[in-house]
Amino acid sequence: MTELHLWLRHEVRSTERRTPIVPSDALRLVANGVTVTVEESPQRIFPVEEYEKAGCRVAKAGSWVSAPGDAVIVGLKELPDEPSELTHRHVFFGHAYKRQPGAAGLLRRFAAGGGALYDVEYLVDEDGRRLAALGFWAGYLGAALAVLQHRGRLAAPLVPTAKEELDERLRSGDEQFSALVIGALGRSGRGACEAFRAAGVEPTRWDLAETRELDRPALLAHDVMVNAVLATSPIPPFLRDEDLDDPARRLRTLCDVTCDVGSPLNVLPVYDRTTDWTDPARRLREKPPLDLIAIDNLPSLLPRESSTDFSAALLPQLLAFGTGDAWVRCLGRFHQACREAGIEEGEFRRD
Known part of the structure; x- marks a missing residue:
């Protein structure tokens, strides 16, 4: 050999x-x-x-x-x-x-x-x-950045840090809001839920059972959403352009951990390019505001x-x-x- x-x-x-x-x-x-x-x-x-x-x-x-x-x-x-x-x-x-x-x-x-x-x-x-994945840390950081953005404390450009320092920043804010993690049972979803808990927020957890027949009004009723679903076969999108213009939308901060932009399997076809360390959040709508975080190498933080x-x-x-x-x-x-x-x-x- x-x-x-x-x-x-x-x-x-x-x-x-x-x-x-x-x-x-x-x-x-x-x-x-x-x-x-x-x-x-x-x-x-x-x-x-x-x-x-x-x-x-x-x-x-x-x-x-x-x-x-x-x-x-x-x-x-x-x-x-x-x-x-x-x-x-x-x-x-x-x-x-x-x-x-x-x-x-x-x-x-x-x-x-x-x-x-x-x-x-x-x-x-x-x-x-x-057998080898970075999903937990991708989910953790995606939720952490979403928390900081929603609280107006996300500084750009992003710089790598240690978990202890990041957790201290998450604990330092006390503003309460509702959060949703889709794909909560997977690696990325578990990481996202852990970060929300570190920030003092108990998220709503959705997985296969909750997305087979998607309750889109319930989704839009959350302040912050993290998508941790990487689709391997076509499924109906979680968000569409018309949902962003729904007058009842409460959603203000959206983080797409999977960053499947450009793929026909993308479950969030509401954006056409990722964000990055220099400009981590992109405004998708102004009234009411909706910010997107879609960074494809989150664990490197x-x-x-x-x-x-x-x-x-x-x-x-x-x-x-x-x-x-x-x-x-x-x-x-x-x-x-x-x-x-x-x-x-x-x-x-x-x-």
Whole structure:
């Protein structure tokens, strides 16, 4: 069996401070015979020296493009626009299987180079449950930002912090309001509910039972709403443009944790672009006001906590890379997405 070589790449997004492999888990990988190369990164929450101490090799940022062909490139968020041909196997969140903007282009880059995408979102067990996810922290931060925005205390630009500092800010306000979490039983939903409780607010919790026949007036009667539902098949939208203009609307702050904008499966088709750290809240309506928060890398605001949890879940999967059934399913989902995008198997130079 060929020795596994994992290559931890630098994230090109300047606000991305998380990592899918923390130094303590890199040490365990090395101890199990895995070669780990770590790119230098000025923003990663863990300095490269900690990886060196764990026995990892160090490489320059962006050098994965010339990594050995058998190296598995590991990251979190989007790849740079170049190279146009992707020759390696990549592990990251590709956001390319639901016809999102740019999805077909990314898949064709893999087809052109003969590489493969192992999308972590589709690294699941036999029952379809995700094996490594950042959902809890995405939900926690989504609700936390919604609380701060609703109380007029959300400062821009956003900066990474520690959970203790964030919780202190949530506890410091005493304004009461009604809050709704949709998808409350999932990872993100549980995180959102926890943040609301930290702010002294007990949210209404909706999940599958409450959304099969949506009570839209009840939804609009809440002051704050957090959507934590990532749809995998078409369902009626939770909010429509006409709902935002409903004179009975009490809703003032909306946070979409899933940020599925551009996808035909988007359950909140009332906005066409995400927000970011520089401008975290966008006004959707003026009278009465309605503000949207839709940031697609929320857990990076708590980079140490979210990285540590994610890495712990991903570690046993990485130790079984290429052999476990979950990776076989993951690769199969990639090829299915390529076929759905009109990319024929013959376009690939190799599997």
